[in-house]
Amino acid sequence: MHDEQLRTARFPLKPHRKPVTLYNQNTMLETYRGDLGGKLGWTTASKTTYIGWARRNGHTLVVTILHTRPLGVLSYAARLLNWGFAEDGKVKPVGMLVRPRPAHPPEPAPAVRPRARPLPRPARVTLPSVPLLAGLGTLMLAGLAGLAGLTVLAIIRRGRRARNPPAR
Numbered sequence: 001m002h003d004e005q006l007r008t009a010r011f012p013l014k015p016h017r018k019p020v021t022l023y024n025q026n027t028m029l030e031t032y033r034g035d036l037g038g039k040l041g042w043t044t045a046s047k048t049t050y051i052g053w054a055r056r057n058g059h060t061l062v063v064t065i066l067h068t069r070p071l072g073v074l075s076y077a078a079r080l081l082n083w084g085f086a087e088d089g090k091v092k093p094v095g096m097l098v099r100p101r102p103a104h105p106p107e108p109a110p111a112v113r114p115r116a117r118p119l120p121r122p123a124r125v126t127l128p129s130v131p132l133l134a135g136l137g138t139l140m141l142a143g144l145a146g147l148a149g150l151t152v153l154a155i156i157r158r159g160r161r162a163r164n165p166p167a168r
Contacts (some may be wrong), residue, residue, distance in 0.1 A: 028052060032078050036060070048073050054081050059088055079081065 010019040011097025028035045046066040050073045053062045061084040063077050 014095075026052070026074070028074055028078060030052075032081070038077070039061050042070075050077050052077050057088065059085070061085065080153065081092075 008024065009022050011022065012019040025040055026038050028038060032054060034054040036053045036055055043049065048065075048068050048070045049071060050065045050068075051062070053060055055061075061081055063084075064082045065073055065076050065080070068076055077104045101121075108156040
């Protein structure tokens with residue numbers, strides 16, 4: 001049995017404490033013939049949502065509903081599944097979502113060594129342009145000015161501490 005088919009689930013919160021029991025709100029598990037499970041949810045963008053799946057006569061259908069009324073989502077899902085199962089044999093399939101997997105996985109392909117490719121030519125080394133040098137020079141001057149400002153600030157603070165200790 002899969003988690004989405006469980007009617008209830010018990011979760012221990014702390015050791016030696018009573019576990020909490022959660023109840024599945026997907027009533028289609030009990031009321032819809034062939035229901036295999038589903039998930040109710042809610043997001044800000046799509047409001048009330050539901051994804052569910054059911055199987056009848058060897059066919060599995062999946063239904064997804066977004067942006068619906070909270071209490072109507074399961075009845076909409078049942079109506080869509082009923083319509084889908086009623087159309088069996090009446091419509092021509094347009095294809096498959098995925099091909100069926102083989103009964104036995106294929107043998108791994110033999111390892112192929114990649115061909116050696118020549119290395120790219122090294123990049124030309126050139127001198128930085130004038131704007132780059134001007135920018136670096138400006139950053140260096142700003143850094144030096146900042147250090148000078150911090151030095152002056154530290155000297156002023158030391159002088160104040162020596163003469164007048166701050167009041168508390």
